[in-house]
Amino acid sequence: MSLTAGVVAVQGDVEEHAAAIERAATAHGREVTVHEIRDAGIVPECDLLALPGGESTTISRLLHSDGIAPEIEAHVAAGKPLLATCAGLIVASSDAGDDRVDELGLLDVTVERNAFGRQKDSFEAPLEVAGLDEPYPAVFIRAPAIDSVGDAEVLATWDGRPVAVRDGPVVGTAFHPELTPDSRIHGLALFENEAAAVPGLEESA
Numbered sequence: 001m002s003l004t005a006g007v008v009a010v011q012g013d014v015e016e017h018a019a020a021i022e023r024a025a026t027a028h029g030r031e032v033t034v035h036e037i038r039d040a041g042i043v044p045e046c047d048l049l050a051l052p053g054g055e056s057t058t059i060s061r062l063l064h065s066d067g068i069a070p071e072i073e074a075h076v077a078a079g080k081p082l083l084a085t086c087a088g089l090i091v092a093s094s095d096a097g098d099d100r101v102d103e104l105g106l107l108d109v110t111v112e113r114n115a116f117g118r119q120k121d122s123f124e125a126p127l128e129v130a131g132l133d134e135p136y137p138a139v140f141i142r143a144p145a146i147d148s149v150g151d152a153e154v155l156a157t158w159d160g161r162p163v164a165v166r167d168g169p170v171v172g173t174a175f176h177p178e179l180t181p182d183s184r185i186h187g188l189a190l191f192e193n194e195a196a197a198v199p200g201l202e203e204s205a
């Protein structure tokens with residue numbers, strides 16, 4: 001069966017996420033239609049969602065003013081998969097340590113914004129990720145670190161700090177998996193997430 005995916009498009013690498021979802025779908029033998037989400041009303045149609053990076057304070061403000069925030073919460077409450085990256089992870093967390101971010105509380109983690117220091121504003125690292133056979137080339141851009149992890153599974157660490165986590169249907173990464181041709185993180189989060197209700201996952205497995 002064909003899947004409907006949504007990329008929240010208030011800010012960030014929307015086209016890159018859409019392309020990564022399409023590559024991951026092909027790798028998993030699935031068909032997908034990807035919508036860019038700028039208004040309320042589309043998320044309820046989606047089986048899979050990506051929440052890109054950007055500036056978490058801005059994304060948080062726009063998601064709430066546009067009425068998209070409660071729809072994302074309902075998506076996750078229904079057990080459907082969400083991949084939240086970088087600023088998306090900050091917005092999805094339970095505590096961003098910044099009053100300007102109204103967290104969605106979908107990932108039971110606390111985060112520190114811009115945690116990797118100025119001289120390391122941007123870097124690439126080969127990450128060992130639980131569930132992937134080979135290291136993943138992770139691109140970090142003014143990335144957050146995850147400070148504490150509640151009821152969530154750490155999938156990867158860098159510099160001794162968690163940088164990828166899974167909390168049921170939600171996977172959060174501090175890095176930008178849409179910026180490399182390697183779509184394995186989108187695959188892991190959206191097409192192989194056994195904690196999530198991915199339509200038809202059993203038949204395709």
Ligand code: GLN
Binds near residue numbers: 053057144
């Ligand atoms: N530094 C940004 C923030 O705190 C996140 C950066 C990104 O998404 N690349 O919101």
